[in-house]
Amino acid sequence: MENPMSANDLSRRQFIQTAAATACACALCGALPALADEKVPTTPLDAGKLADYASDGVYDQFAKSRHILIVRHENRIYAPTAVCTHKHCVVRAKDQIIICPCHNSRYDVDGVPTRGPAKKPLIRYSIQIQDGHIIIDPTQTFDQSKWSEPRAFIAF
Ligand code: FES
Numbered sequence: 236m237e238n239p240m241s242a243n244d245l246s247r248r249q250f251i252q253t254a255a256a257t258a259c260a261c262a263l264c265g266a267l268p269a270l271a272d273e274k275v276p277t278t279p280l281d282a283g284k285l286a287d288y289a290s291d292g293v294y295d296q297f298a299k300s301r302h303i304l305i306v307r308h309e310n311r312i313y314a315p316t317a318v319c320t321h322k323h324c325v326v327r328a329k330d331q332i333i334i335c336p337c338h339n340s341r342y343d344v345d346g347v348p349t350r351g352p353a354k355k356p357l358i359r360y361s362i363q364i365q366d367g368h369i370i371i372d373p374t375q376t377f378d379q380s381k382w383s384e385p386r387a388f389i390a391f
Contacts, residue, residue, distance in 0.1 A: 274302045274318045274325070276360075276373035284367055285391060288312060293328035293344060303360060303371055304333065308344045313388040314371045315346040315357035326357075333357070347379070361386040 280301050288294060294305040298317035302325060306313050315333075319326050324337035332349075333342035341350040346357030361375035363386060377387040 274316075274323055276301050276303060278373070280371040280373070282314070282369040282371055285312070285364070285369065285389075288369075291344075292331055293333055295326075295328040298325055298327055303373065304328070304346075304357075305369070306344055306346075311388045311390050312362065312369065313382070314360045314362045316360065316376075318357075319353055320348070320355040320357065321351075321353040345382075359387050362389055364389060 280297060280303055282297065282303075282305055288305060288307045291307050291309070294307070295317065297303045297305065302317045304315045304317045304326070306315060317325050317327075319335040319337065319340060321335065321338060321340055324335050326333050326335045326340075326342070328334075331344060333344070333346065334340070335342075335353065338352050339350070340348055340353035342348050342353070342357060346359070348354060348356065356379045359377045359382060361372040361377070363370055363372075369389065372386075375386060377384055381387060
């Protein structure tokens with residue numbers, strides 16, 4: 236015959252373990268978006284003129300300060316985030332690819348991961364020419380399914 240007291244004790248112990256695990260998970264979930272939010276630019280960036288990006292490549296001069304990359308590739312310019320999709324470190328350009336110094340993820344010039352642990356592509360920010368300058372609006376983003384939309388790139 237089952238002892239009701241030990242069944243209750245076990246149930247109480249399981250409840251406390253589950254509650255503690257849930258509290259830790261919630262605390263961690265709360266911390267990660269906060270870290271990501273810190274690295275989401277909120278104001279437009281004047282990235283200069285087209286002539287400042289004279290050859291194909293990844294330009295990371297705004298990576299640390301604004302968390303934005305500029306990529307010129309096959310007659311297009313676009314502006315991926317400089318924040319790694321793995322754990323939000325700031326990426327940098329090296330030899331025509333994008334690398335993350337934290338855990339060595341690599342992305343191609345499109346921002347698609349070619350080596351993990353990152354699995355998701357880099358989102359892109361809205362980009363357009365205004366008065367001869369490249370203006371990036373980080374309040375409008377494009378995931379990979381929307382990279383062909385008009386404001387996701389400048390064609391030239
Ligand atoms: S944060 Fe970029 S690879 Fe982990």
